[in-house]
Amino acid sequence: MPEAFRYVIDVIVGVALFVALMIVFAVDWFISGPPRNTLENVKVIKDENQRGAKKLKLAVVKTREIPDPFAKGKFQKWDDMGKLLKGLGEGYRFDELTEDELIRKHEDNKLSEYDVVFLTCNVNADVDKLVEPLRNYVANGGILYASDWRYEAVAKAFKDMQQENLIADGMAQQIEADIVDPELRRALGISKIPLNFNLGDWKAAAFGGPSVQVLIKGTYEKMNGQGTATAPLMVKFPFNKGTVIFTSFHNEAQNSRIEEQLLQYLVFSLVTAGIDAELSSSLDREGFKPQGSNLLSTPPKGSIKKEYDNKHVCDLRFGLGLRNEGYKLRFNIKSPSGKQYTHDCAGTTILEVSGAEVGTWTYTVEALDAYANFAFRTTVGEKK
DSSP: OOHHHHHHHHHHHHHHHHHHHHHHHHHHHHHHOSOOOOOOSEEEEEEOOSTTOOOOOEEEEOOOEEEOTTSTTOEEESSOHHHHHHHHOGGGOEEEEOHHHHHHHHHTTOGGGOSEEEEOSOOOSOHHHHHHHHHHHHHTTOEEEEEGGGHHHHHHHTGGGBOGGGOOEEOSEEEEEEEOOHHHHHHHTOSEEEEEEOSSSEEOOOBOSTTOEEEEEEEEEBGGGOOEEEEEEEEEEEETTEEEEEESOOOOTTOOHHHHHHHHHHHHHHHTTTHHHHHHHHHHHTTEEEEEEEEEEOOSSSEEEEEEEEOSSEEEEEEEEEOOSSOOEEEEEEOTTSOEEEEEESSOEEEEEEEEOSEEEEEEEEESSOOTTOEEEEEEEEEO
């Protein structure tokens, strides 16, 4: 056998052995599961299993379409939430409904099958017909997004939240709005956001009261030279078991990158609505003070890591809030001294560390089988 040929065979055999060894390591990793837990003073307080898992189900009510002046035969959508959802990936597939189909599903007691209904900007053909479906849907635990010209329908459905002194239509303009909500400021990394209203006659988020949370507000020019007004431009409020988010602006072709990030964040907050309140109330009920909450989503690859600076020895609770859709996230907490605890979570999970040491704790979330952009919340609570 020629020497060169024998050398080639040796190389092939070596490569095959290396590949086989890598396969053995990979199989061993997946069989053995998460790394060995070395942090001993951990107790699993809440741990949901995959029983009763329900895939996310979304509905988008059709928006107004107008002819595209730059493309013959094509149309521009006023509030193209469908495009935004498609961009988030397979986990955000949706049914597109007309107003009549939404009403019919309400009459057939099927509207509650949807976790989130996006009532995108459109001319309301008959506002009164939408009042009962919207009100009942949210009261029974539904999450409603509505924008701009849907203001009248939402205001009639939730009269107690309407703030008539804030009602004023805006002209086409660009404004620098204030991000009022602290969590939204942290998520976007800014305190002000430029908003482009390319058409006039848009509606302010004229809602108020003790249960209404203002997320964004701004000062703008009113229609027909009537001066300026300062009003909310995005609000959130609970109603019975559900939640409503109304926004004056929406997803259009000319949105800036920061507006797109805001709307993506809005989608994640809709999907996880109720989870943050669940985590916070659980902590508060058992004597733990929430130290802040993060709304996050899984990246296409890798994991997300956060830190918490513990200033004195105390009991800590690390919470991971997620919808039970039949997927799993790996939740890891690591002490300042390097000891760690890992738990695989199918639903909302709380890990309690008794006598947590002083220093910087890290907590990491990794998707085991969830789709990209799977939304979840993390929070840390300190014993009062």
